Structures are given as C-alpha cells and as structure tokens.
Amino acid sequence: MSQNDxxxxxxxxxxxxxxxxxxxxxxxxxxxxxxxxxxxxxxDVPAGLGFGPTVLDGEDLAGAAGRRWPRR
Structure with a gap:
C-alpha cells in the first residue's frame, strides 16, 4: 500500500x-x-504589523517535530 492509499x-x-x-x-x-x-x-498575524506571507519549509517542521517527539 502506498502512502497515498x-x-x-x-x-x-x-x-x-x-x-x-x-x-x-x-x-x-x-x-x-x-x-x-x-x-x-x-x-494569524494582524495585517497592521506589516509582515508579508511566510513560507515554512516542511522538512524543517518535520525535523523539529521528530526531535521533540521521536518515533517509537
């Protein structure tokens, strides 16, 4: 079974x-x-703060989650 299935x-x-x-x-x-x-x-970032859209690298998020909650 593939991950998509x-x-x-x-x-x-x-x-x-x-x-x-x-x-x-x-x-x-x-x-x-x-x-x-x-x-x-x-x-949610209030529009008045002047920040534009932020793009996060999914690999960075996955790595951070893996360090905090290592696989069993």
Whole structure:
C-alpha cells in the first residue's frame, strides 16, 4: 500500500503541552491503524504589523517535530 492509499490522521499542533499530547495520540492511532499523520499548524498575524506571507519549509517542521517527539 502506498502512502497515498493509507488512511490519514490529521492533528493540529502549536507547541503547547495539550497539542503535544494530541500529536502523541495521533502517532499512536496511526501506528495502530496503519495510517499516516499529517500535523498542521496555523496562526494569524494582524495585517497592521506589516509582515508579508511566510513560507515554512516542511522538512524543517518535520525535523523539529521528530526531535521533540521521536518515533517509537
């Protein structure tokens, strides 16, 4: 089964302890069901601050998550 054919568990993360527990649950659920995990993060920057759109490298996010929540 390719990764595209596998079920997906989507979890929101923001660096908080509750989102860490949610990510741990998602990883456990994915392991138990053969699913993949998609972790999502979003934030709102008020337009008045003058910041433009920010693009984050997904590999950097994956690496940071892997260091914080290593695979079992």
């Amino acid at each position: 596998r079920p997906c568990v989507v979890v929101g993360v923001d660096g908080s302890a509750p989102s860490g527990r949610a990510l741990e649950w998602a990883l456990s659920q994915a392991e138990a069901t053969g699913a993949v995990v998609e972790a999502a993060i979003a934030w």
